[in-house]
Amino acid sequence: MNPVNTKKKALRVGVAFIALLFIGGLLLMYKGHDAIALGMEKKEGILTAEQVKMSFDSVSGRLISQCVNEGDEVKKGDIIMQLDSTDTDLAIEKLQAQIAQLDAQIRSQGGTQAINYMKADNDETQSFRQIDQQRAAVSAAAATLKNSQIDYQRKSALVAAGAVAQSQLDDATMALNVAQANVEQQQQLLDKLLAGARDTGDTDSLNLPTIAQQRQAASNMSNDIDALSQQKQALEVQKERLTLRAPEDGKVLKVLAKEGEMISPSTPVVLLESNRAYYDIYISEDQAKGLSEGDTIMGTTVAGEKQVSGTIRLLTKAPGFADLKQSREKGQADLTGFQVRIFIDPQDGVVPGMTIGVKDSEFTKR
Numbered sequence: 001m002n003p004v005n006t007k008k009k010a011l012r013v014g015v016a017f018i019a020l021l022f023i024g025g026l027l028l029m030y031k032g033h034d035a036i037a038l039g040m041e042k043k044e045g046i047l048t049a050e051q052v053k054m055s056f057d058s059v060s061g062r063l064i065s066q067c068v069n070e071g072d073e074v075k076k077g078d079i080i081m082q083l084d085s086t087d088t089d090l091a092i093e094k095l096q097a098q099i100a101q102l103d104a105q106i107r108s109q110g111g112t113q114a115i116n117y118m119k120a121d122n123d124e125t126q127s128f129r130q131i132d133q134q135r136a137a138v139s140a141a142a143a144t145l146k147n148s149q150i151d152y153q154r155k156s157a158l159v160a161a162g163a164v165a166q167s168q169l170d171d172a173t174m175a176l177n178v179a180q181a182n183v184e185q186q187q188q189l190l191d192k193l194l195a196g197a198r199d200t201g202d203t204d205s206l207n208l209p210t211i212a213q214q215r216q217a218a219s220n221m222s223n224d225i226d227a228l229s230q231q232k233q234a235l236e237v238q239k240e241r242l243t244l245r246a247p248e249d250g251k252v253l254k255v256l257a258k259e260g261e262m263i264s265p266s267t268p269v270v271l272l273e274s275n276r277a278y279y280d281i282y283i284s285e286d287q288a289k290g291l292s293e294g295d296t297i298m299g300t301t302v303a304g305e306k307q308v309s310g311t312i313r314l315l316t317k318a319p320g321f322a323d324l325k326q327s328r329e330k331g332q333a334d335l336t337g338f339q340v341r342i343f344i345d346p347q348d349g350v351v352p353g354m355t356i357g358v359k360d361s362e363f364t365k366r
Contacts, residue, residue, distance in 0.1 A: 044302065044357040045279030045342075047350065052247060053268040054080060059241045062086065066259050068270070074246040080270055081244040083263060134190040141186045145179035152176045250274045278310075278343045279356045282318055287363040288338040291315055297342055297362055302355040306347070314341035 061083035068080055155172040158164040250272045257269040279299070283291075291297075293315050299308045318337035342358075344350065 042357065043281045043283060043360070044355050045281045047277050047279045047344065047352050047354045047356055049273045049352040050276045050278070051253065052250065052272040052274055054244060054247070054270040054272055055266050055268050056081075056083065056244055056263055057241050058265050059083065059238065060263055060265050061242065063257055063259050063261050063263050063269075066255065066257075068252045068255070070252055070255055072252045074250060074252060074272070076246055076248045078246045079243060080246055081257070083242045131190065134186065138183065138186040138190055141179065141183040145176070145183050148172070148176040148179040244269070246272065248272075248274055273352070275346055276343060277346075277350075277352055278313070278341050281340050281342070281358055282337045283340055283363065285338065287360075288315065288340070290363060291340065297340075297358060299342065299344070299356040299358045301350060302357060304349065306350060308344050308347060308350055308356055310342040310344040312340055313343050314339065 063081055064084040065079075065082035067078075067082070068074060074080070152169075152172040152175075155164060155169045159166055159169045252270060253273045254271040255269070256271065257263055257267075263269060291312060293312050295312045297310055297312055299310055300306065301308060316339050318339045342356075344356070350356075
């Protein structure tokens with residue numbers, strides 16, 4: 001065979017193939033036969049159930065109890081799996097001992113706090129009594145000082161007149177000095193009892209710093225009690241996590257761990273199909289303008305033509321390949337697609353995997 005003819009033939013085939021691709025692209029561009037465009041035309045979607053991956057949170061161990069199998073229906077709170085306590089017995093016993101210890105500490109702290117409050121009240125009462133007694137002592141010393149001053153002044157006048165001996169004036173001087181020293185001593189004792197508080201003369205209005213400090217120390221014990229209580233709650237939560245429970249109603253799709261396996265923290269062990277199911281449809285801009293999230297919309301199953309009520313949870317612009325394709329044969333509203341996600345109300349006979357469509361009348365009636 002002539003090599004030149006073979007080369008020409010291959011060139012013609014290549015040109016023809018490129019031409020077919022180009023023509024196909026033009027048809028796709030102008031007719032809009034991409035996935036979104038076809039979805040906008042049929043307005044149908046596959047019913048899909050949301051799935052939940054279940055795992056043990058922050059604990060590990062050997063799986064000894066698998067309480068469900070694939071296909072089982074479960075209710076919220078049902079036990080799904082349990083970890084072996086063999087590897088965690090020491091930890092559990094330690095937790096229980098710590099919890100008991102914390103309970104004892106809480107009771108002890110609570111009792112100590114109550115005692116400290118009572119002590120502060122008693123100390124305050126006793127301090128007030130001592131203050132009142134010391135005020136009386138200061139008043140008595142002041143009265144003695146006043147009498148000594150009067151006696152000293154009288155003796156001075158008598159000595160100047162030659163009526164009494166100098167020795168009597170000396171005795172009066174000594175008595176005056178002793179009275180002054182006694183007043184100062186009694187006042188210092190009163191100031192010590194007041195501990196820096198301003199003496200207004202009214203005992204009930206006194207705020208003694210030492211008593212306030214005792215009460216603050218007692219109040220701080222409440223913080224210690226709260227901290228111990230939180231530690232106890234954390235330990236109890238950690239113990240509870242050894243049991244895996246269903247977070248909501250649903251159906252077990254797949255069991256990813258078997259009895260006897262070692263389970264790591266946060267590793268999925270069960271795939272749960274929830275009762276929340278939705279389907280997506282694509283609509284034009286004209287159809288989307290009358291809708292909003294939260295609206296109720298009616299769909300129809302392709303198999304059996306059952307009416308299915310649902311709620312729009314998502315209304316958003318569709319992916320970019322559903323936008324304008326540089327064509328003016330259609331209006332812009334026909335070429336811009338919107339994605340609508342509809343969550344259905346649970347209904348017998350309507351299960352994930354079914355196709356649900358929405359009629360055009362659902363958009364025109366709004």
